[in-house]
Amino acid sequence: MSTPDLKARSPWSALNDVDNVTIHPLNGKAVSVDMTVPGSKSFTNRALILAALAEGTSTLSGLLKSDDSYWCLDALEKLGVASRVTGDTVEIDGCGGSWPVKEADLYIGAAGTIARFLPGAIAAAEGGSYRVEASRRMSERPVKPLMEALEQLGAQIEYEDKKGFYPLVIKPSGLHGGNVSISGAVSSQFISGLLISGANQQNDLTVNIPDHIVQHAYVKITLDLMKEFGVNSVYNDELTKMTVPASGYKARDMALEADASTASYFMALAAISGGRVRINNLPTETNQPDIGMVDLYEKMGCTVEKGETYVEIQGPEQLKGGLDISMKEMSDQTLTIAAIAPFADGPVTLRDVEHIRHHESDRIHAICTELGKLGIKTDEFADGLTVYPGTPKGTPLLSYDDHRVAMALSLVGAKVPDVTIADPGCVSKTCPSYFELLKAAGVDITYS
Numbered sequence: 001m002s003t004p005d006l007k008a009r010s011p012w013s014a015l016n017d018v019d020n021v022t023i024h025p026l027n028g029k030a031v032s033v034d035m036t037v038p039g040s041k042s043f044t045n046r047a048l049i050l051a052a053l054a055e056g057t058s059t060l061s062g063l064l065k066s067d068d069s070y071w072c073l074d075a076l077e078k079l080g081v082a083s084r085v086t087g088d089t090v091e092i093d094g095c096g097g098s099w100p101v102k103e104a105d106l107y108i109g110a111a112g113t114i115a116r117f118l119p120g121a122i123a124a125a126e127g128g129s130y131r132v133e134a135s136r137r138m139s140e141r142p143v144k145p146l147m148e149a150l151e152q153l154g155a156q157i158e159y160e161d162k163k164g165f166y167p168l169v170i171k172p173s174g175l176h177g178g179n180v181s182i183s184g185a186v187s188s189q190f191i192s193g194l195l196i197s198g199a200n201q202q203n204d205l206t207v208n209i210p211d212h213i214v215q216h217a218y219v220k221i222t223l224d225l226m227k228e229f230g231v232n233s234v235y236n237d238e239l240t241k242m243t244v245p246a247s248g249y250k251a252r253d254m255a256l257e258a259d260a261s262t263a264s265y266f267m268a269l270a271a272i273s274g275g276r277v278r279i280n281n282l283p284t285e286t287n288q289p290d291i292g293m294v295d296l297y298e299k300m301g302c303t304v305e306k307g308e309t310y311v312e313i314q315g316p317e318q319l320k321g322g323l324d325i326s327m328k329e330m331s332d333q334t335l336t337i338a339a340i341a342p343f344a345d346g347p348v349t350l351r352d353v354e355h356i357r358h359h360e361s362d363r364i365h366a367i368c369t370e371l372g373k374l375g376i377k378t379d380e381f382a383d384g385l386t387v388y389p390g391t392p393k394g395t396p397l398l399s400y401d402d403h404r405v406a407m408a409l410s411l412v413g414a415k416v417p418d419v420t421i422a423d424p425g426c427v428s429k430t431c432p433s434y435f436e437l438l439k440a441a442g443v444d445i446t447y448s
């Protein structure tokens with residue numbers, strides 16, 4: 001097990017001097033809490049980049065302050081885009097697609113959203129040279145299909161180390177638009193990255209998807225946010241053909257949605273404790289795919305109440321299992337369900353998520369390994385896993401420098417004693433306050 005890549009932790013992270021967190025079980029106490037969760041990573045990093053590309057000053061409220069958004073703002077600032085953060089609001093002076101600084105060395109941390117959204121936005125400009133370095137793990141994650149598509153559109157990209165991976169150098173000379181094809185089978189972020197760059201290309205851009213898109217809802221979020229910033233794309237329902245007009249972005253003020261992915265861990269806490277959790281700031285009409293977890297928790301026996309801006313989950317006496325589910329459209333939550341599955345009354349099979357082996361860790365392997373240490377039987381297969389019911393036996397666990405591994409495993413600790421998770425600071429990729437929120441929800445924790 002390699003050491004965490006602490007360089008990727010930002011000034012907005014927490015707990016980096018903490019080796020372990022021990023989660024103390026609720027011992028039958030049902031949680032009962034009303035809470036708000038921080039802003040959506042996906043909305044935050046899209047809106048930051050779109051605002052930076054726009055003409056004029058945008059004000060964004062509900063900003064997520066985490067490593068991913070810190071490195072996004074940092075990279076934009078190094079490109080010459082001024083921003084002012086006050087509380088969870090940021091003002092961004094957009095550059096109209098022409099980066100004011102012509103030579104820069106950027107660091108993007110471990111953020112897939114920056115790694116896949118920023119290169120097109122840089123390459124569509126005219127002139128300059130930009131070196132982009134990513135975290136250790138992000139430098140192993142796939143970006144080649146995106147870079148090849150950008151090269152077809154006229155981008156000049158040089159790889160410093162391994163062809164098709166970070167670190168790389170982009171020498172922008174404009175992108176010509178037209179037609180481009182890209183697979184959606186490995187990451188929807190490649191498609192979002194191409195679409196975002198489309199509005200600043202020399203001609204309209206048509207993106208064709210020859211196969212399928214993992215988590216296609218994220219592409220829809222991209223198209224919707226581009227529209228908010230003045231760019232009206234034309235696309236079919238399946239999102240296999242999308243045309244972006246070369247019209248440039250206009251600044252706007254907007255409130256960013258709360259993070260449905262973060263909210264899901266607290267809904268899971270209600271599910272396993274027979275308790276009640278109300279998330280007060282989650283729009284149920286969102287396009288964030290992880291809102292679909294609400295229905296899944298219902299299938300597992302929870303009672304759900306949905307309002308326009310809130311969701312309340314009441315856990316059952318006994319969580320239901322016996323499920324075989326495709327997690328393709330909300331694959332970030334595979335680990336959450338895997339972690340609570342031992343407490344269900346039958347096996348839970350989670351499928352169609354081979355691509356999560358390329359996320360912050362090989363997530364399928366990581367969760368099977370850690371559940372195995374807890375004495376829980378799993379079957380690991382290429383694109384998923386089956387988790388069998390059992391009583392986890394608490395033990396020290398690893399988090400693999402992966403926020404979702406740590407957050408998911410913390411749920412086991414809320415049920416059984418002696419669950420200790422190494423490097424709790426890794427949650428700062430998307431939710432630096434995660435363990436404090438868990439504490440506020442009634443779960444005792446100790447740092448050591």
Ligand SMILES: O=C(O)C1=C[C@@H](OP(=O)(O)O)[C@@H](O)[C@H](O)C1
Binds near residue numbers: 112189331355
């Ligand atoms: O576009 C986005 O904001 C995201 C897309 C998804 O990535 P992939 O499509 O690469 O799985 C998701 O896993 C990630 O957390 C956020």
Ligand SMILES: C=C(OP(=O)(O)O)C(=O)O
Binds near residue numbers: 110113332360
């Ligand atoms: C896959 C994830 O992140 P990224 O945006 O880095 O792909 C995630 O947050 O689960």
